[in-house]
Amino acid sequence: MDITLIIFIVFGLFILLSSFFTVKQQTSVVIERFGKFLSIRQSGLQLKIPLIDRVAGRVNLKIQQLDVIIETKTKDNVFVKLKVSVQFMVVKETVYDAFYKLEYPHDQITSYVFDVVRAEVPKLKLDDVFERKDDIAVAVKRELNEAMTTYGYTIINTLVTDIDPDIQVKNAMNRINAADREKTVAEFEAEASRIRIVAKAKAEAESKRLQGQGIADQRREIARGLVESVDVLNKVGINSQEASALIVVTQHYDTLQAIGADANSNLILLPNSPQAGSEMLNNMVASFSASNQVGEMMKKGNRKKLKSTAYENLKTTEKPEEPETEV
Template identity: 30%
Template sequence: MLVGGGLGLVVFVLVVLLASALRVLREYERGVVFQLGRFWKVKGPGLVVLIPGIQQMVRVDLRMVVMAIPSQDVITRDNVSVKVNAVLYFRVVDPERAVIQVERFLEATSQLAQTTLRAVLGKHELDGLLAERERLNLDVQKILDAQTDTWGIKVTNVEIKDVDLDDTMVRAIARQAEAERERRAKVIHAEGELQASYKLAEAAEVLARQPQALQLRYLETLTVIAADKNSTIVFPLPLDIIGPLMRRFVPTAEA
């Protein structure tokens, strides 16, 4: 009876040891195995057998991590205070370094992304921050990728989501945009006047060569004015029409 109970206990212990020695890693997981506290190898995916009490394993997820960078207070180069948040995309490419080189690589990457975002955006003026997001995204991504390379982490993309301004600055930007549109309108109007003056000068040269054309223009002008049903018509009288009359009466006056 005692022999049967002892055998059952041995079988139970063996089953427990075997269960603790077996690990199953999914396709996107890797296991960093330590043997007596020293790094041994990276295993997975699939079935992994460990020696209980001698080997320990740390699971590492190799899938893309999408991390939201909390809103950061940034002072731009032209001393404007804004709040900026972004999204960070990264993944682990070297499980060994991600476990050994840094403690809690997710938290470390998040803190590094926050400080890098403030440092990079603080070097630019507000106009550049609003108009050149793609270039700023690339700058932040390159800096983060270089700094996290020793941790076995690859930063693939950084996207700035929102840039929040206070109401005073929003109104100032609106006034600036309105003034810019008025400036463009005046420039366009001036360019139109300049082009029109060139065309009028060309038309004057043509009319000077053909005086009869000027009379036709007068008649056409009368037609346009009469179409509006005006009661008063102001019509310029050319001097060459009254010229003969003036030459006729001038000698009489002298006499």
């Protein structure tokens, strides 16, 4: 009697406990009675008739993601692998359709993704696939929404997360990119070299201009100094010819002194003999005298006398030639 009571109590507790069940958050439970759909229960503590009602299944209402990898070829015959991530979910209002109309939603979504990608990518070249991957994702989402809405699924978003061409194609693309960058570097280096050359040429031209201006100023000041020196010598009774000759001889010896003062100088001034100064002075005096006579004769118009005088002056200034010695 006691054993029967215990069994009855245990059975009653089992029936009582099996009448209650819990549903987690973001989950829906499908209840069937004798194999026929009865109701959909949401999150919380729920009640069912034991041995009559049963939990047929649970539907996840969270956003799920499915990654699909597809291999296809582009318009320029390059095989490429694309990774498409599909984010989808089941809303509460369509739990019945999601549970009863579609048994393997992942397989269904994968099939549609394959179909859309292999229809869109062959229309594009490889470079266009990289540039228009968002267009491919939009096309996949549009097609999936039209198909999966019937089965109670909503497509949240589709993303083309990876584009992986064949390894040889990637190497070729890298070489092309490297060559293009080297070309750009060469162009910039050539432009920089051109700028340096132009700047150097401008600097040299400016330097030459300033140097020429300095030489011109120097010679202008030398000429002024010579004029002042001649004026001073004229005041003490030395005429212009003798003063000019004296100045030239003085500068000649000053130059020799400056050259001799530098121990590391390799410059040789010719003629540099002791007689060079007196010869230079005589030649200059004779030249000035001849030029004055020529000027006076040209004024008087006596060309015949001019020729004879010039010939005599020339004979006095020229050195006698040494006779040739026969061997």
